[in-house]
Amino acid sequence: MGGYGSGRRSNRWTTDDCLRINLSNLKQLGMLQRHCMTRRDQVWSQYGQTIAELTLVTDVHCLQPSPRLTITGYAFGKVINCVVYLEEQLLPYGGERYYALCPRTGRRSTALVLPPGQAQFASVSGWNVAYGSQRECPIHRGHRAIDKAQKRLRGLSKYTRKPTRERLVDRLIDRQVFVEEQIDKLAQMVF
Numbered sequence: 001m002g003g004y005g006s007g008r009r010s011n012r013w014t015t016d017d018c019l020r021i022n023l024s025n026l027k028q029l030g031m032l033q034r035h036c037m038t039r040r041d042q043v044w045s046q047y048g049q050t051i052a053e054l055t056l057v058t059d060v061h062c063l064q065p066s067p068r069l070t071i072t073g074y075a076f077g078k079v080i081n082c083v084v085y086l087e088e089q090l091l092p093y094g095g096e097r098y099y100a101l102c103p104r105t106g107r108r109s110t111a112l113v114l115p116p117g118q119a120q121f122a123s124v125s126g127w128n129v130a131y132g133s134q135r136e137c138p139i140h141r142g143h144r145a146i147d148k149a150q151k152r153l154r155g156l157s158k159y160t161r162k163p164t165r166e167r168l169v170d171r172l173i174d175r176q177v178f179v180e181e182q183i184d185k186l187a188q189m190v191f
Contacts, residue, residue, distance in 0.1 A: 012128065012129065012130050013115040013116065013127070013129050013130070014129065014130050014131065014132040014134075014135065015113060015124060015129055015130070015131050015132060016132040017115065017116060018113040018114055018115045018116070018127075018129060019044055019051075019052055019054075019075055019113065019114040019121075020111060020112070020113050020114075021056070021069075021071070021111065021112045021113075021121060022110065022111045023086075023098050023099070023100055023110050023111065023112075024110060026056070026058065026069075026098075027098065031056070031058045032058060032060060032067075032086075032098050033060060034060055034061055034096075035060065035061050035062055036058075036060055036062055037057065037058065037059045037060075037062040037063060038057070038058050039055060039056070039057045039058075040055070040056050041053070041054070041055050041056075042054050042055075042056060044075070051075065051076060052073065052074065052075035052076065052080075052114075053073045053074060053075075054071055054072065054073035054074075054075060054080060055071070055072050055073050056069060056070075056071055057069070057070040057071075057072075058070075058086075060086070060088075060098075066085060066086075067085070067086035067087075067088060067098065068083055068084065068085050068086060069083070069084045069085075069086055069100065070082075070083050070084075071083075071084065071121055075114055076114075076116045076117060076118075078117070078118075078119050079119070080114070080119055080120075080121075081119075082103065082119070082120045082121055084100050084101065084102075084103060084112060084121060085100075085101045086098050086099065086100055086101070087099045087100075087101055087108060100112055100123070102122050102123035102125070102126040103120060103121070103122055103126070104120075104122040104123070104126035104127070105122070105123060105125060105126045107123065107125070107126075109123035109124070109125070109126075111123070111124065113127060113129055115127050115129060132144070138178075138182050139179055139182045139183060139186070142175055142176075142178050142179035142182060143179060145175045146172065146175045146176060146179065149168060149171055149172040149175060150172065152168060153165075153168050153169070153172065156168070
């Protein structure tokens with residue numbers, strides 16, 4: 001009663017199905033600098049096919065009085081042309097943090113998503129999109145964590161400190177052991 005997979009199945013999209021623009025990634029790419037206007041083209045592909053080609057233009061107090069992110073192009077066979085206003089918050093020890101103001105709710109968010117079939121980016125709560133891990137059993141969540149840890153290990157620099165590398169390897173091993181234990185529990189329940 002009330003186990004994984006029981007109950008009514010929802011048709012809501014998950015964040016894994018959506019295109020995602022994360023403001024922290026834009027900051028790392030140098031797109032959120034004061035008094036600058038920057039442009040970047042991004043392509044999303046899935047199963048070897050291009051599903052979206054978008055141009056991201058950020059204007060932070062350059063030509064426009066308020067910071068904004070303009071997104072144009074096409075995604076999921078639809079033309080995308082939307083403007084998302086940004087809000088900056090000054091940090092106590094210098095610098096600033098940017099938030100996107102969701103066009104649907106007006107609330108601040110750090111990530112914007114575009115579900116398939118829609119034409120405007122908004123926050124996760126604005127589209128009422130579920131996270132993929134909300135619908136997964138512990139085994140699938142464990143596999144997702146293993147994939148994430150393996151990606152992180154592959155992306156490490158060769159100059160990464162030994163304790164950091166060992167900590168990540170230990171985490172990966174713990175997750176693999178967890179998945180094996182969950183599979184054993186499931187097998188004991190069945191047989």
